[in-house]
Amino acid sequence: MNDQRPFIIIIAIILVGLALLTKLFLIQVADDSFLKRAERNAIQRVVDHPYRGLVYDRKGRIMVYNNPIFDLMIIPKEFSVKDTAKFCEIFQISKEHLIESYTAARKYSPVKPSPLIKQISTTDFARIQNYLIDYPGLFVMTRAIRSYPQPSSANALGYIGEISPGQLERDTLKYYRQGDYVGLSGIEGFYENQLRGVKGVKYKMVNVRGIDKGPFKNGEYDTASVAGHNLTSTIDLDLQQYGEMLMAGKRGSVVAIEPKTGEVLAMISAPSYDPNLLTGGKFSSNYLELNQDESRPLFNRPIMAMYPPGSIFKIVQSLVGLQMGVLTPNTTYSCNRSLVACHNHPSPVNLFGAVKYSCNPYYHQAYRNMINREVSRNTFKDTEVGLNAWREYVVKFGLGGPLGVDLSNEKGGSIPSSRLYDRIYGPGRWKYSTIYSLSIGQGEMLVTPLQMANLAAIFANKGYYYTPHMIKAIDGDPNQIPAQYRTKNDVGVDPEHFDLIQDAMAEAIYGTAARAAIKDITIAGKTGTAQNPQGEDHSVFIAFAPKEDPKIAIAVYVENAGWGGRAAASTASLMIEKYIKGEISRPALEEYVLLGKFME
Structure with missing residues (x-):
């Protein structure tokens, strides 16, 4: 029995060895999962x-x-x-x-x-x-x-x-x-x-x-x-930098567009910041400091700030009235200041004179006739129907919602509908006397500076626009930009109605914005002074030039700077001259804008 022990031990060793060899074969040859796991541990x-x-x-x-x-x-x-x-x-x-x-x-x-x-x-x-x-x-x-x-x-x-x-x-x-x-x-x-x-x-x-x-x-x-x-x-860097210089120390926006393409030539938000601050290892601390700055330099005013358009909206009112058939070039109203305040100018005025002199009572009366069309015996219902019909015309001008510029966080402003007033006053409890401030671009109406510049492009193009955009080409190919920026948008107003408007806007320069006139360049523009319950009114101006072959449409909005014919018109005029002529011929006007003492 003792003689068999070595033999049994040898057999056991052989069996264990065979088992181990079989397992090793399965691991290394038949199954490569362990090999892959090992490789994963060794490969970075x-x-x-x-x-x-x-x-x-x-x-x-x-x-x-x-x-x-x-x-x-x-x-x-x-x-x-x-x-x-x-x-x-x-x-x-x-x-x-x-x-x-x-x-x-x-x-x-x-x-x-x-x-x-x-x-x-x-x-x-x-x-x-x-x-x-x-x-x-x-x-x-x-x-x-x-x-x-x-x-x-x-x-x-x-x-x-x-x-x-x-x-x-x-x-x-x-x-x-x-x-x-x-x-x-x-x-x-x-x-x-x-x-x-x-x-x-x-x-x-x-x-x-x-x-x-x-x-x-x-x-x-x-x-x-x-x-x-x-x-x-699409940015013209020279124009952009010049506009930033003009807006230094101010709050507001400048947006310039090439009317025929919708390309944004300049988009200035004031105040702004040095983009190099938001790079590198100090990004977090610099961002925190900029974000806490009371002047809000990170706030992109051209697409995010919303203001009442003021008198520049009178151009839209004129075109909608012409298209609706409520107004004609010969439609005349007196400057009845018992309806709404106005400044001194000849009275009565036809539509051309209303645009030229920016007559508030004219648009008060014209808008009432647009809204109260006597489609119902119920005065309240008549106003509701008229407001909604009028709004359908207005939103085609790119108002009341985001235009769709290729930047994030664009706001759309507001063109009020009957639903808004129903929420505020209750159904059947409001009428024209409640909403007449819309006639001159005030009240619950809001637009962005980008939308203002786009309006100027529409007036220049006689009734169409391309959605404003910031990119001209991708890898040198203009066809690679999104199709929406190559699609023409018609505003639904007959082109012939724009002839009178363009002529009146050119005349208005010599009335409400004489300092904006440029030798050898015909500018068509419109001033606005937007009311501001918190302080001084805002200065507004839109324009396009040259009138005969528009190459630039522009909107300028300077906060708390008062009358539109001063701060905004002067800034826009310098920007137009810089873009078209490449140089400035009026150093005194440039100094006036840089100094920024518009209320004195």
């Missing part, structure tokens, strides 16, 4: 971020480009530091930031890299690069941020920032990851998909300590990133 996937597309002005001058920055990455398992205070001093971070970032990185992965300090400038990188060798587990990853060669057009261009958790949840295509940068406003936000490019991927071999050992399979599975599309904006 590194995203190759593409260069974001560039932005040029309409003449090919660079407005936005990419500037290299650096993220300091940490591999927690490799990282060690003996003197924490010295480390924090060198890298200019707090001890709390170091602990917080290290803890978060270790929680994510002890052997994979995580950001320790983001968006280090080239200057700071030059200062710290010689210290990196003293701290194992640190390395630098190159990225790019936006840079602006001119501190201009900030509100139109917008800015990029780190993607939020909410945006990540809405990313159904799963393009973005936490820590990626995305366009948050302006052109950067609206054209994010075109600008962002296509990410690439590189696979690197790393050992168990996370140290780079070279490309995986000689880069066989790597994919190169593809840079984003370049955009040619």
